[in-house]
Amino acid sequence: MSILVTGCTGLTGGLFLNYFSQVFPERELNCLVRPNSDRTTISNVNLKLNYCVGDSSTIETWENIFSNFIPDTIIHLAQLRHIPTIISCLNKLEKIPRLIIIGTTGIYSQYNEYSQDYKIAESQLQTYQGSYCLLRPTMIYGSHRDKNLHKLIKFCDRYGFFPVFGAGDNLVQPVHADDLAQTILTALQRPHIQGAYDLSGGTVVTFRELLTLVGKLLGKPVRQISLPLNAGIWSATLLENIVKERSPVRREQILRLQEDKAYPHDAAQRDLDFFPRTLEEGLRQEVELMRSLGMISS
Numbered sequence: 332m333s334i335l336v337t338g339c340t341g342l343t344g345g346l347f348l349n350y351f352s353q354v355f356p357e358r359e360l361n362c363l364v365r366p367n368s369d370r371t372t373i374s375n376v377n378l379k380l381n382y383c384v385g386d387s388s389t390i391e392t393w394e395n396i397f398s399n400f401i402p403d404t405i406i407h408l409a410q411l412r413h414i415p416t417i418i419s420c421l422n423k424l425e426k427i428p429r430l431i432i433i434g435t436t437g438i439y440s441q442y443n444e445y446s447q448d449y450k451i452a453e454s455q456l457q458t459y460q461g462s463y464c465l466l467r468p469t470m471i472y473g474s475h476r477d478k479n480l481h482k483l484i485k486f487c488d489r490y491g492f493f494p495v496f497g498a499g500d501n502l503v504q505p506v507h508a509d510d511l512a513q514t515i516l517t518a519l520q521r522p523h524i525q526g527a528y529d530l531s532g533g534t535v536v537t538f539r540e541l542l543t544l545v546g547k548l549l550g551k552p553v554r555q556i557s558l559p560l561n562a563g564i565w566s567a568t569l570l571e572n573i574v575k576e577r578s579p580v581r582r583e584q585i586l587r588l589q590e591d592k593a594y595p596h597d598a599a600q601r602d603l604d605f606f607p608r609t610l611e612e613g614l615r616q617e618v619e620l621m622r623s624l625g626m627i628s629s
C-alpha cells in the first residue's frame with residue numbers, strides 16, 4: 332500500500348511517523364514537504380522516506396504528485412482548508428484514494444470568520460466518492476512545539492500571573508498530540524472506518540481551572556488577573572489595526588475565549604479505541620519536557 336503524508340514535519344506529523352515506524356519499521360513512506368520545511372526533525376525515523384516538495388494548498392503540487400503516482404492512502408495533516416484543492420484534483424483524474432484528514436473542532440465555532448473555511452472544506456469532503464476518515468482535534472498540546480499551552484506554561488512560569496478576559500468559566504478540553512498521532516495510525520490500520528470523529532482530551536476544565544492546574548504542576552501559584560472582556564476585544568482590535576498580521580492576538584481569538592470548547596469523543600472511543608490521557612497527566616509530561624529542555628525553571 333502506498334501512502335502519502337502531508338504535515339510530517341509538524342508536531343502531530345512527527346509523532347505519527349514515530350508510531351508508524353514502530354509498527355512498520357523500514358517501510359516506504361511518501362512525504363509532501365515544503366521547500367523550507369525542516370526535515371531534520373524526522374530524518375532519524377526508521378522509515379524509507381521519499382520526499383515530494385511542494386505546497387499542499389496548490390493544485391500544481393497535487394498535479395505534479397499525481398502525475399508520478401496515485402497513493403492508496405493520503406494522510407493529510409497539514410491543513411483542512413486544502414481539501415477542496417486535493418479533491419478537485421482527484422476528481423479530474425477520477426481517482427479515489429482513501430483520505431485520512433485532520434480537521435478541527437473549530438468548525439463548531441459560532442464565529443463564522445473562524446469556521447467558514449472549515450465548513451466549506453468539510454462539505455466538499457462529504458461529496459468525495461472515495462472513503463475518508465476525518466479526525467477533528469480540539470486544541471492540541473503536549474510539547475514545546477504545540478501552538479498553545481506551552482506558551483501559556485512559559486508565561487505563567489516567568490510572570491506568575493495570567494490575564495483572564497471575562498468570566499474565565501468557559502470549558503476547554505485540549506487533546507495531547509501523542510493521543511492524536513496514535514489515533515491517526517489506528518485510522519490507517521482500520522480501512523473500514525469512515526466518517527468524522529471529534530477527538531477531545533481526557534478532561535474537561537474551565538479556563539480558570541486550567542490555570543490552577545498549570546500552577547500546581549509548576550509548583551508555584553499563578554495569579555489570575557481578571558479583566559473585562561471588552562478590554563481584551565478593544566486591545567486586540569487596536570493591535571490588529573496597527574500592526575496588522577504581526578498582532579500577537581486577534582480579536583476573534585479573544586471572542587473565542589468565551590466559547591465552550593468541550594466535545595464528547597464517544598464515537599472515536601468506540602471505533603478507534605480513543606482513550607485520551609487526562610489533562611493533568613498530559614500537562615505534567617509537557618512541564619517535565621519543558622524543564623528538561625531548560626525552557627522553564629526547575
Ligand SMILES: NC(=O)c1ccc[n+]([C@@H]2O[C@H](COP(=O)([O-])OP(=O)(O)OC[C@H]3O[C@@H](n4cnc5c(N)ncnc54)[C@H](OP(=O)(O)O)[C@@H]3O)[C@@H](O)[C@H]2O)c1
Pocket residue numbers: 337338339340341342343344363364365367368369385386387388408409410411433434435436468469470471472476477478479
Ligand atoms: N494546533 C492546534 O491546536 C490545532 C487544533 C485543531 C486542529 N489542528 C490541525 O491539526 C493539524 C496538525 O496540527 P499541528 O499543530 O501538529 O501542526 P504543526 O506543528 O503546525 O505542523 C503543520 C505541518 O503542516 C505543514 N504545512 C503547513 N502548511 C503547508 C502547506 N501549505 N504545504 C505543505 N505543508 C504544509 C507544515 O510544514 P512546515 O514544516 O513547512 O511548516 C508542518 O509539517 C493541522 O492541520 C492543524 O490545522 C491544530
